[in-house]
Amino acid sequence: MxxxxxxxxxxxxxxxxxxxxxxxxxDLLRHGLALVGEPKLPKDFKHFDYVNPQAPKVGxxxxxxxxxxxxxxxxxxxxxxxxxxxxGLIYESLMTSSQDEVDAMYGQxxxxxxxxxxxxxxxxxxxxxxxxxxxxxxxxxxxIFSFEAFKQYSPMxxxxxxxxxKVIKNGQRSITFTFKEKGNRELPFIxxxxxxxxxxxxxxxxxxxxxxxxxxxxxxxxxxxxPYKLKSFETGRSAVFERVEDYWGKDLPVNVGQYNFxxxxxxxxxxxxxLVEAFKADKYDFRAENIARNWSTAYNFPALEQGRVIKEEFxxxxxxxxxxxxxxxxxDKFKDERVRRAFNLAFNFEETNKNLFYGLYSRINSYFFGTxxxxxxxxxxxxxxxxxxxxxxxxxxxxxxxxxxxxxxxADQVRENLRQALGLLKEAGYELKGRTLVSTKTGExxxxxxxxxxxxxxxxxxxxxxxxxxxxxxxxxxxVDPAQYKNRTRNFDFDILTAENWVxxxxxxNEQRSYWGSASADEQGSRxxxxxxxxxxxxxxxxxxxxxDRDELVATTRALDxxxxxxxxxxxxxxxxxxxxxxxxxxxxxxxLPNYGSSGFPIIWWYDNTLAEKxxxxx
Numbered sequence: 001m002x003x004x005x006x007x008x009x010x011x012x013x014x015x016x017x018x019x020x021x022x023x024x025x026x027d028l029l030r031h032g033l034a035l036v037g038e039p040k041l042p043k044d045f046k047h048f049d050y051v052n053p054q055a056p057k058v059g060x061x062x063x064x065x066x067x068x069x070x071x072x073x074x075x076x077x078x079x080x081x082x083x084x085x086x087x088g089l090i091y092e093s094l095m096t097s098s099q100d101e102v103d104a105m106y107g108q109x110x111x112x113x114x115x116x117x118x119x120x121x122x123x124x125x126x127x128x129x130x131x132x133x134x135x136x137x138x139x140x141x142x143x144i145f146s147f148e149a150f151k152q153y154s155p156m157x158x159x160x161x162x163x164x165x166k167v168i169k170n171g172q173r174s175i176t177f178t179f180k181e182k183g184n185r186e187l188p189f190i191x192x193x194x195x196x197x198x199x200x201x202x203x204x205x206x207x208x209x210x211x212x213x214x215x216x217x218x219x220x221x222x223x224x225x226x227p228y229k230l231k232s233f234e235t236g237r238s239a240v241f242e243r244v245e246d247y248w249g250k251d252l253p254v255n256v257g258q259y260n261f262x263x264x265x266x267x268x269x270x271x272x273x274x275l276v277e278a279f280k281a282d283k284y285d286f287r288a289e290n291i292a293r294n295w296s297t298a299y300n301f302p303a304l305e306q307g308r309v310i311k312e313e314f315x316x317x318x319x320x321x322x323x324x325x326x327x328x329x330x331x332d333k334f335k336d337e338r339v340r341r342a343f344n345l346a347f348n349f350e351e352t353n354k355n356l357f358y359g360l361y362s363r364i365n366s367y368f369f370g371t372x373x374x375x376x377x378x379x380x381x382x383x384x385x386x387x388x389x390x391x392x393x394x395x396x397x398x399x400x401x402x403x404x405x406x407x408x409x410x411a412d413q414v415r416e417n418l419r420q421a422l423g424l425l426k427e428a429g430y431e432l433k434g435r436t437l438v439s440t441k442t443g444e445x446x447x448x449x450x451x452x453x454x455x456x457x458x459x460x461x462x463x464x465x466x467x468x469x470x471x472x473x474x475x476x477x478x479x480v481d482p483a484q485y486k487n488r489t490r491n492f493d494f495d496i497l498t499a500e501n502w503v504x505x506x507x508x509x510n511e512q513r514s515y516w517g518s519a520s521a522d523e524q525g526s527r528x529x530x531x532x533x534x535x536x537x538x539x540x541x542x543x544x545x546x547x548x549d550r551d552e553l554v555a556t557t558r559a560l561d562x563x564x565x566x567x568x569x570x571x572x573x574x575x576x577x578x579x580x581x582x583x584x585x586x587x588x589x590x591x592x593l594p595n596y597g598s599s600g601f602p603i604i605w606w607y608d609n610t611l612a613e614k615x616x617x618x619x
Contacts, residue, residue: 029112029125033095033192035103035185035507036550041253049100050594051257051604057243059607060263061587062618064284066275066454067482068236068268071217074195075149078156078490079525081217082483084233086266088195089241089259090133090224094124094143095192096254099597103507105192106254109138109225115188119179122188126173131248132198132225140175143167145199147177147191153215155525159514163187183546186509198223225249227259239266257590260606270481272456279582282619286583286601291456292357295580303584308615310585313578314599320368320504324570325450325496329531330521333446334495336428340568342421346467347571348408356459361574363405367561368504370577373554375562377402382555386543387562393536395566403565405572422471437472447474451494453485490525498573499529506596508557512541516564530569537563586612 032039047053063086071081074088095105095113107113109130115122130138144167150157151164163184168176177191201223202214212218221230227247233239241264249255267284269275272291276298279287289295303309327334327343334340349363366374379387379398387398397403408414422432430437430446437446448468450461458477465475480488488494502515513520518533520526540560547553579598587601588608594600 029114031112032098032104032106033113033188034101034105035189035509036553039098039104039106040101041098041104041106045253047253047256048098048258048594050590050592050597050600052588052590052606053257055257055260055588055590055604055606057260057262057606058609059261059586059612060265060618061261061286061602061605061607062265062267062284063286063602064267064269064275064278066269066272068270069239070219070236070483072220072222072230072233073214073216073218075153075197075214076217077154078486079154082486084230084239084266086239086241086264087222087230088226089228089264090222090226090230091195091197092224092226092249093193093195095189099594099600102596103189103505105189108249108252108254109196110192113188113192118182119184119187120182121176121178122191123170123174123176124192126175127249127252128173129248130225132201132223133229133244134201134223136198136200137172138196138198138225139172140169142196142199143175143194144169145202146197147194149197149202149214150194155523156514156527159520159523159526160190160510162513162519163510164191184510185547186507186545190510196225198225227255228264231263237268241265258603260604261602264602272454282584282616285586285618287581289580289582292360295360296358299582304582308585309582311580311582312599313580314593316370316577316579316598317596320366320371320373320506321575322364322367322369322502322504322570323498323500323573323575324364324502325573326499326529326570327496328492328494328529329533329569330492331495333448337568338424338428339430340571342424342428342471343468344568344571345406345417345421345424346471347406347464348414348467349405349574350407350409352460352463353574356463357574361576364572364575365403365405365565367502367564368508368557369575371504371506373504373506373508373557373561375403375558375565379559379562382551383558383562386540386556386559390536390539390563393539394563398562398566403562418467418470425471432472435472436474445474446472447476449476449478449495451485451488451497452477452479453482454498455479457498489529492529492531497529499570502527507553509545512544512560516560517541532564532567532569534563534567584618585615586618 031043065085069082069084071083072087074083077083092109094110096108098104098106109126110124111127112125113122126138132138147167151161163180165178165180170176179187202212205211206220219235227244228241229244231240231242243262269278276294278284280301304311327340329335353359353361368374406417408417429440431440438444458479461477468475514527516528516532516537518538520528521531521533540556540563543556544553547556581599586608587605589605
């Protein structure tokens with residue numbers, strides 16, 4: 001009788017797991033994911049088309065950045081401490097993206113993925129043999145631990161994973177994520193991007209017997225599973241990553257031909273000018289130059305003329321850029337759209353581009369600048385239908401006039417735009433008293449502070465300041481160190497700052513909620529820097545998330561772009577369709593670079609001994 005009872009209990013317990021397991025078996029097992037259609041590469045593909053599978057595994061590459069770091073814990077990045085750049089090299093995700101496709105990912109830690117037609121959940125099966133650098137197998141417990149840690153301690157990921165209802169452990173290598181909403185095609189992707197952390201390590205103790213705490217910063221070298229280990233570091237100054245010789249995943253199709261350097265070194269510099277001079281002195285190997293003045297004038301030195309340094313531009317086809325001066329809408333003085341438009345009218349891009357940027361930039365006129373997702377002309381077809389459903393909730397101008405930045409190419413245009421700006425400020429409740437713009441209600445002067453952590457922006461800000469002062473606005477320009485800047489932006493303690501982190505893919509989705517959604521406006525550390533709270537924008541974001549095909553996605557994204565631009569939440573700055581780079585000529589690269597990955601440096605490049613001999617030893 002007792003045995004019979006135990007059998008009943010065991011049968012009942014097993015039955016509890018059957019729905020999730022049965023569903024996972026019923027759904028199609030996939031080796032990859034695509035947001036629209038199917039992945040390009042078949043299940044038995046050998047490697048990505050843009051790599052050299054015979055690339056030599058040798059040598060060192062030296063990278064550099066401006067700033068500092070004081071933490072090695074990626075979970076609390078941006079919330080507590082500044083995390084070491086490159087630390088992601090030691091970790092892996094369930095899936096990894098193909099740089100040759102707009103919206104495809106293939107299994108990395110995960111061998112297979114499956115989901116039902118209504119996207120109500122997703123099941124991942126981990127690869128047998130996946131292991132941490134200490135030899136411990138990677139299991140579903142690690143996946144669940146990682147998900148819960150990011151969701152609990154990272155404001156950005158808490159928002160990003162908000163629609164994941166629960167995580168179910170099906171077995172040691174199988175995990176099912178269920179979602180709060182159906183039809184969200186991107187949720188399996190979002191879960192697939194999850195960085196997996198070692199539960200046993202984080203729940204253990206350090207060499208001194210102190211229990212580790214994933215909610216806090218740490219300078220203890222963490223355990224990973226990826227192609228590199230963190231070999232050594234000097235806090236705030238440098239770090240060395242070494243390739244893992246017995247890396248469990250080195251022969252996976254998604255890894256073949258990549259991670260070819262024995263060592264990847266990172267050097268940190270506090271000063272931008274020193275950073276340029278350090279490259280010229282051969283203190284590091286590769287530089288992406290985003291300052292036009294430097295690109296045009298700073299590198300006329302013998303190494304470039306001799307061919308030991310290569311100056312090259314790479315097309316950026318996979319991303320849309322919005323770099324802008326962001327108004328903090330949480331402050332009363334920026335709540336009126338007319339005030340924000342007045343600031344744009346006062347900005348002389350044409351003079352700035354000519355005098356400071358050597359004519360190398362174009363003015364940004366879209367949150368998806370440089371892509372097919374950017375709005376243009378008047379709305380038509382499906383886009384117009386979407387906007388019509390929101391008529392009365394969006395500015396009337398979206399139906400009558402395309403967004404245009406003011407042009408200040410001539411003295412007459414400058415004067416006219418300043419007159420218009422002053423008129424808008426008067427309509428918004430300000431007046432000139434002498435040479436000072438004051439509120440007609442309170443008599444308080446209109447003061448504004450431009451916040452930055454990059455001294456190179458001061459030249460642009462000083463020119464802009466002169467124009468704003470003609471309107472009677474009192475302007476302060478404040479450049480602070482990276483730590484203080486991060487702290488102030490995290491707490492939304494600013495008037496105006498420059499945002500460069502709104503990078504848009506060709507398949508926008510749930511990240512739009514963290515960029516512009518009302519729910520993220522007051523979340524500490526949110527990427528909704530402006531503090532946008534607009535029900536119509538929330539509606540458009542949801543339509544993007546639940547778009548059923550590419551045509552609907554493009555039309556809805558253009559509608560969102562049009563509404564964002566019409567509200568003048570930011571003052572668009574400038575951008576370029578290419579990535580400008582310099583490198584010491586020691587490296588080889590594949591004949592075919594990825595369609596959507598710019599240069600792909602350094603992950604798909606390699607150290608070339610023949611070139612290095614001609615270039616000379618690194619100093």
